[in-house]
Amino acid sequence: MQKQVVCCRIGLIMTAETKPSPRLSNLTGAKVAKAGDGDSDLVILAQKGDVDAFEKLVARHQKRMLNIAFRLTGNYDDACEVAQDVFVSAFKNLGTFRGEAKFLTWLTTIAVNLSKNRLKQMKSRQGREAYSLDDMIRTEDGEMIVDAPSGEPSVLDQLEKRDTQNRVQDCIKALEPEYREVIVLRDMQDFSYDEIGGMLKMREGTVKSRLFRAREAIKDCLKKIVGEL
Secondary structure: OOOEEEEOOOOEEEEOOOOOOHHHOOOOHHHHHOOOOOOHHHHHHHHOOOHHHHHHHHHHHHHHHHHHHHHHHOOHHHHHHHHHHHHHHHHHOHHHOOOOOOHHHHHHHHHHHHHHHHHHHHHHHHOOOOOOOOOOOOOOOOOOOOOOOOOOOOHHHHHHHHHHHHHHHHHHHHOOHHHHHHHHHHHHOOOOHHHHHHHHOOOHHHHHHHHHHHHHHHHHHHHHHHHHO
16 A cells, blocks of 8 residues: 555645655765754655655644745645645655755745746736736635634634735735745744845845835835725
8 A cells, every 4th residue: 555645734645656866865864964953853764765754744844835835826726736846846855955954944945936936827827917016905715814823812803813914915915026035934934034045045135135125015015005994
């Protein structure tokens, strides 16, 4: 019977026949352990073909990858597909992971790149240009609530929170992709400037500059929404 890795949140199914790249077979566990991110032992096992170990990595990071993909694409269905592709790609290419950065950073880089590709596909599919701050802002039915609060808030509190999240997400969607990705990685995923620079292959000064412009654009967008209420 084939071993399956199942991600219940995003419907990821992968068979054990999809084996990781063997390119790291000659490296020691200590090399990978330099990542120092708490994933090292599981990564080492997964690189040796342990599907159970990779399943644990999926369970640990699937929510965050879905969150990133959703924030960057602005579409839940597309985000689910991107998140699935992230883990399939990661499993196939585990042999290229050398532990020089955190496993989460490496995984997020894959998520960002796949989200960029999906945005290009969406643009082509929809036959229109990327979002700009001048576009009409729309709220999509069925949009997920990310990181719902614990406890038992009232229905009104939940609706207000969802409305706020939707408005923020609308403004994020209005950004050009190069600004959207830096604000998602920094302000929502809390990566360092250095980590973001490595993921996006740009200098730290460029990251800070784009982040500043993205934050200002979000402020202007939210002020515009509030003024229309």
